[in-house]
Amino acid sequence: MKRSATPYLFLLPYLAIFALFWAWPILESLLLSFQNTRVSPPVWNLSVNWGRILGDAAFWDALRNTVLILVIQVPLMLALATALAVALNSQLLRARGFFRFAFFAPVVVGAVAYSAVFRLLFNQNGAVNAATGLDLNWIFDPVGAMAVIIITLTWRWTGYNAIIILAGLQSIPKDLYEAAEIDGASPWQQFWRITVPSLRPVLLFCLVLSIIGTLQLFTEPWLITNGGPGTATTTLGVYLYRQGFQNINFGYASTIAYAITLLALVFSIIQLRLFGRES
Amino acid sequence: MKRLLVMGAALALTVASAQQMQGNPNLRGEITVWSWDIAAKALEANIPGFNKLFPNVKVRVLDLGNQATYDRGLAGCAAGGGDLPDVYSVENNEAEVFWARFPNCFTDLNTLQPAASTLRNQFPAFKWTELTVGNKVFAMPWDSGPVVMFYRRDIYNQAGVNPATIRTWDDFIAAGRRIAQATNNRVKVGVIANGQDDEWFRMLANQNGCFYFNNEANAVTVNQPGCVTALETVKKLIDAGIVMQGGWNEQIQAFKAGTVATSMFGAWYEGTIRSNAPEQSGKWGVYPMPASRPGGVRAANLGGSALAIPASSRNKEAAWAFVRYALGTTEGQVTMLKEFGLVPSLLAATRDPYVNQPQPYWGNQRIWQVILGTLGNVPAARGTQFFQEARAIMVKTQADYVAGRFPSAKAALDAAAQQISQATGLPIAR
Numbered sequence A: 001m002k003r004s005a006t007p008y009l010f011l012l013p014y015l016a017i018f019a020l021f022w023a024w025p026i027l028e029s030l031l032l033s034f035q036n037t038r039v040s041p042p043v044w045n046l047s048v049n050w051g052r053i054l055g056d057a058a059f060w061d062a063l064r065n066t067v068l069i070l071v072i073q074v075p076l077m078l079a080l081a082t083a084l085a086v087a088l089n090s091q092l093l094r095a096r097g098f099f100r101f102a103f104f105a106p107v108v109v110g111a112v113a114y115s116a117v118f119r120l121l122f123n124q125n126g127a128v129n130a131a132t133g134l135d136l137n138w139i140f141d142p143v144g145a146m147a148v149i150i151i152t153l154t155w156r157w158t159g160y161n162a163i164i165i166l167a168g169l170q171s172i173p174k175d176l177y178e179a180a181e182i183d184g185a186s187p188w189q190q191f192w193r194i195t196v197p198s199l200r201p202v203l204l205f206c207l208v209l210s211i212i213g214t215l216q217l218f219t220e221p222w223l224i225t226n227g228g229p230g231t232a233t234t235t236l237g238v239y240l241y242r243q244g245f246q247n248i249n250f251g252y253a254s255t256i257a258y259a260i261t262l263l264a265l266v267f268s269i270i271q272l273r274l275f276g277r278e279s
Numbered sequence B: 001m002k003r004l005l006v007m008g009a010a011l012a013l014t015v016a017s018a019q020q021m022q023g024n025p026n027l028r029g030e031i032t033v034w035s036w037d038i039a040a041k042a043l044e045a046n047i048p049g050f051n052k053l054f055p056n057v058k059v060r061v062l063d064l065g066n067q068a069t070y071d072r073g074l075a076g077c078a079a080g081g082g083d084l085p086d087v088y089s090v091e092n093n094e095a096e097v098f099w100a101r102f103p104n105c106f107t108d109l110n111t112l113q114p115a116a117s118t119l120r121n122q123f124p125a126f127k128w129t130e131l132t133v134g135n136k137v138f139a140m141p142w143d144s145g146p147v148v149m150f151y152r153r154d155i156y157n158q159a160g161v162n163p164a165t166i167r168t169w170d171d172f173i174a175a176g177r178r179i180a181q182a183t184n185n186r187v188k189v190g191v192i193a194n195g196q197d198d199e200w201f202r203m204l205a206n207q208n209g210c211f212y213f214n215n216e217a218n219a220v221t222v223n224q225p226g227c228v229t230a231l232e233t234v235k236k237l238i239d240a241g242i243v244m245q246g247g248w249n250e251q252i253q254a255f256k257a258g259t260v261a262t263s264m265f266g267a268w269y270e271g272t273i274r275s276n277a278p279e280q281s282g283k284w285g286v287y288p289m290p291a292s293r294p295g296g297v298r299a300a301n302l303g304g305s306a307l308a309i310p311a312s313s314r315n316k317e318a319a320w321a322f323v324r325y326a327l328g329t330t331e332g333q334v335t336m337l338k339e340f341g342l343v344p345s346l347l348a349a350t351r352d353p354y355v356n357q358p359q360p361y362w363g364n365q366r367i368w369q370v371i372l373g374t375l376g377n378v379p380a381a382r383g384t385q386f387f388q389e390a391r392a393i394m395v396k397t398q399a400d401y402v403a404g405r406f407p408s409a410k411a412a413l414d415a416a417a418q419q420i421s422q423a424t425g426l427p428i429a430r
Helices: A002-032 A057-089 A096-108 A111-121 A127-132 A142-170 A174-182 A187-215 A219-225 A236-246 A250-275 B002-018 B037-045 B047-053 B066-078 B092-101 B116-122 B153-158 B169-182 B199-207 B225-239 B248-257 B269-276 B316-328 B330-340 B367-377 B387-402 B409-424
Strands: B029-035 B057-063 B087-091 B139-141 B147-152 B190-192 B243-245 B262-266 B284-288 B305-308
Touching: A002 A250, A057 A096, A057 A142, A057 A187, A057 A236, A057 A250, A057 B387, A057 B409, A096 A142, A111 A127, A111 A142, A111 A219, A142 A187, A142 A219, A174 A187, A187 A250, A219 A236, A236 A250, A236 B066, B029 B037, B029 B066, B029 B316, B037 B047, B037 B057, B037 B087, B037 B269, B037 B330, B047 B057, B047 B316, B047 B330, B057 B316, B066 B087, B066 B092, B087 B092, B087 B316, B092 B305, B092 B387, B116 B316, B139 B316, B147 B153, B147 B199, B147 B269, B147 B367, B153 B169, B169 B225, B190 B225, B190 B248, B190 B262, B199 B225, B199 B262, B199 B387, B225 B243, B225 B387, B225 B409, B248 B269, B262 B269, B269 B330, B284 B367, B305 B316, B316 B330, B387 B409
Parallel strands: B029 B057, B029 B087, B190 B243
Antiparallel strands: B087 B305, B139 B305, B147 B262, B147 B284
16 A cells, blocks of 8 residues: 555655646636636636637637748748758768857847847848848838748747757668668768658657747747737737737637647647658 | 814815825835836936925836836736736726726725825816726826827928918828928828827827727727728828838837928827937927818827826835825926926816926927817727727728728728627627
């Protein structure tokens, strides 16, 4: 009896914290999504939030923006990261340690600081316009603002993904390439026939992380464009925050949170179906 | 008893006429004040005067910025009243969400000495509407925002535009064309926020007697005729190519660079222009906003704030003394008017001799006469607890309508009304 209780006692601190800070909020937000929280005190109303979400134009805008970032930024970033990883892995490159650190460094910079810098860079009188000779009002143009968000995200996360992919590259046995060379395969063929298939699990890992990160995206659009102009860069994360903490409608904010969770689930299942067959 | 009554009445009379305050060196403590931009600076300017009466109260003003003050205040209330200052600034339009959702987050000012209800007559009645729930008063009126046009005399002169002849928005557009012509398109006649804010729509709607909600706060009215006209005018101005688009910071950059000839805002913008462009002294002037049609209303209100005392404050007495000094005395209010152009809502202060003085910065125009003269014509409008939600929807609707995504202003506002109704649970008024 005593022996069987011991492991649970060791687990107890974790379980208690998990219950208090994870399980309870998850349950509480589910309950909140079935309450009308626009009145004080909140009252039960099963349909007020779930009935609203599908017909809410602002929610669809946020969803569209999030998916747009997902389908443009994530593939772009992962392609860049793979190319970068291959370059960083090359025997021809000198000072590899320095370059690896340099490309990883953006992740270390505080989000608030680099968001402020990007806002300045893309100001109409900013460095980007000055350097390119353009006269774009980036932040206040719907397309420009979205471009800034995508550029910013790519700047920050490409190096991070490249380092993960680099680790994957280094675990590919060298003899595969040697054998391929003896058989007369070009570097290009080696890349597509050996490198990419071997990287599949690592790329899948990066893809899942990036998709979940994008679905939760909040910091950059909040700090750089404040979700604007209009709702042009309002992501699901920004919309959730607005409902929760600006409109103090925690019921509807919880509903949005659950909608995001459902979406993440759907995306994960699709990915596993598409890319995870062999494993 | 009778004597007491007479004494009380006499006391009330002195308070009402002089609007001065008794000091108290025994009141001690340190209080923190949250505010934004010019408003924060104006409160800071009142500390020396306050400390003459209350030498042992230390006041610390923090300038958080407008949106951050609101966001942190709501977050603090939502968290049960933590992380809040002793004195909290809130815009009248945005105030009701606090009292409606968090009735225990702020101090009922009637429970303090003297009770806020004894100060009622010293302010216009409309300033109390959004600050009062039943017989509880949660904040004290501060300034109001009668809308006027701030214009560059030299640029108007150069283009041969006489502001006295600008009576309607069509006149304003014609003036904008002449200014563009005279300056080779270098100078725009105004700056409209499109996509970041809908303040021009709100000012024009208010002028036309329309707003997001009715004054009973029980129905959505954003698709009524006054609002439709307002939205049509905003698009007309933008389509004419005579205005620049930009937010708060862009507008300041533009008038500093001299690329904009007019700013339309609540009169509190006076201080923003004067303190940001001291080198343009003497070049500016003021005229009333143009009307929607000949002979129409040429007045509106934008902004105007109040001060509240969070229930979590440990120095309520000191906080209340500071609030009453800054907002409830002629001295406090006129200091803020002089230094930062905040338009007093304290009635005694609007009758202060300072109001009639010519202002050197404004080409010796008696601008406060012009500005305060419009106050009586401002149609009433109420923010309600859903102000921010309605505003977010309207910002988007305006941007979409300007971009040509709706066949008409009415169609755009019908869609907005639908969304606001869905977001708030309030019906659309017939």
